Amino acid sequence: MKIDLEIMDLFQELEEIIENAPLKGLTRKSISLDKEEVLNIISDIKSLMPEEVNQAIWINRERQRIITEAKTEAEKIIAQANQEAQIKAKEGEEFEENLKQQFDDIVESNEVVERAKERASQIINKAESYAVEIREGSLQYAEDVISCVEQNLIETLEIVKRNKEELREG
Template sequence: MDVLKLLEELEEIIESGSSIPFAHKVLVDRDEVLEVIKEIRIHLPDEVKQAQWIKEERQRILVEAQQEADTIIEEANEHVIAMVEQDEITKIARSQAEEIIAEAQMGAKEMRLGARDYADEILSNVEGVLDGLMETVKTNRDELKGMK
């Protein structure tokens, strides 16, 4: 018999006892009440032990659950940090690539401008030489015309 049933039995004994008028007291069979109390004492330690075990088991489960939750949160944070670092590495690489491309484009532009200036200078020199040759040819022709 469990403790709750024994307590219900004790309650019935008290309720079924003879009441003393005007005193709010009840006459009960002493031996019967003491027997129920004795049974309660016998069963109570087992119930208390079981309740204590349940309480400890509950606490152990809560601790395990908290540890698992902490582990999951830590792993999630590490994953987020790794993703952020990868994103940062990607951003840095992309930025460096853009800088390299910009420098290459600037270098190519400078080379084109330098090549154009060089070609213009060469053509200017050729023009000067050709102007000199044209002048010499003209002079020689004039001399030939004057020899007639």
């Protein structure tokens, strides 16, 4: 209670300084203040603030840092997943090109050609399925990481809310 009264007295002192400050300029909306005097009062107010306020400020800064790191990590994971999906797609295309070349080299008889076409089609379908699986897996992994980050942020926010409630009750 004493700290609260001291803080209120300092705010009152600031108000008096501002109200009694000489006006300057033609519009009479500007005032002239003693910068050092005002900064000293603000410093005194800060020193009287309860430790819980400083802890809440630290928690808020820490939460923001965690959010920023999580976003950066999520962006890296997504970029890596996209890069891997592109590599797998390129490998699939190269595989398909290789199969086409082999197919062209085997053209000896209709029966061989028909079997080769059927086999090539199966392999192409398998390669396309594999590429889709890789792409979907990469996206699922990125989503899982982001969900984990989201859960961490929710838990951090709950801690901040509890601290805020404790400040109000305390």
